[in-house]
Amino acid sequence: MAKKDIKKQEGISQADLERLELLQRANEKTGKQLTINSETGNLEEFDELRQLVSKDFENPEEKYQLYYGGIRKLLMDFLPKGKDYKQLRDIIYDEKNVFLNLGKKKSDNNGIRKSDGRMTYQPVMNEILDIIINWVGESQNPFDLYRDFYELNEKHGYGHEKYDDSTANVAKAMLSLSQK
Numbered sequence: 001m002a003k004k005d006i007k008k009q010e011g012i013s014q015a016d017l018e019r020l021e022l023l024q025r026a027n028e029k030t031g032k033q034l035t036i037n038s039e040t041g042n043l044e045e046f047d048e049l050r051q052l053v054s055k056d057f058e059n060p061e062e063k064y065q066l067y068y069g070g071i072r073k074l075l076m077d078f079l080p081k082g083k084d085y086k087q088l089r090d091i092i093y094d095e096k097n098v099f100l101n102l103g104k105k106k107s108d109n110n111g112i113r114k115s116d117g118r119m120t121y122q123p124v125m126n127e128i129l130d131i132i133i134n135w136v137g138e139s140q141n142p143f144d145l146y147r148d149f150y151e152l153n154e155k156h157g158y159g160h161e162k163y164d165d166s167t168a169n170v171a172k173a174m175l176s177l178s179q180k
Contacts, residue, residue: 058122066125067118071096074132078140088142091171094161095149099128103158128152139179146171147178 012020075096079089098105100117102124131152135145153160163171 063118063122063125066122066129070129071125071132074129074136078136079142079145085142087167087170088174091161091163091167091174092142092146092149095146095153096128098153098158098161099149099156100124103153103156105159105161107162141179143174143178146174150175 075089075093079085079092094106097113097117100120101113101115102120104113104115106113128149131148132145135148138144150160160171162168
C-alpha cells in the first residue's frame with residue numbers, strides 16, 4: 001500500500017507521518033558513517049564512536065609541560081618579583097586559578113578551593129597559556145594580564161575571588177590601571 005492509501009484509511013495527517021519518520025530515524029544506528037577508502041576505492045563503514053573512545057583525551061605528560069613549563073614558568077619569569085609585589089602576583093594567580101578550576105574559588109569554601117588547576121582539562125590550560133604568551137609578546141604589564149584573566153572568567157561566567165576591603169581595592173585599581 002502507498003502512503004496515500006494508508007493516510008486515507010487511517011486518517012493520518014502529514015504532520016503525523018513526519019513525526020513517525022523522525023521516530024524511525026531516531027532508532028537508526030548512530031556514530032557510523034560511510035566513507036570511501038582512498039587506496040582501494042571501496043565503500044567502507046567508519047565507526048566514529050569507537051574511534052572517539054580510543055583517543056587519548058588527556059595526556060599527563062603534556063599537562064605537566066603545559067602547566068609547569070608554560071603557564072607557571074612564564075608567570076614566574078615575567079611578573080614583577082619581590083616582596084613588594086606579592087599581593088599583586090597573588091591577585092593575578094587567584095584569577096588564573098579561578099579559570100583553571102572552572103569557577104571554583106577559595107572564597108567559596110573558607111579559603112580552600114577543593115580543586116586543583118594543575119589537573120584541569122588540556123584545552124583549558126591551552127586557552128590560558130595563549131593569553132599569557134600574547135601578554136609576554138605584547139605589554140608585559142601585569143595589570144593587562146589581570147584584566148585578561150578577569151575578562152576570561154567573566155566570559156565563562158565563573159566570577160572572581162572575594163577579598164577583604166584592602167585587597168579588593170587593589171584588585172579594582174589593577175583593573176582601572178590596565179591599558180586596554
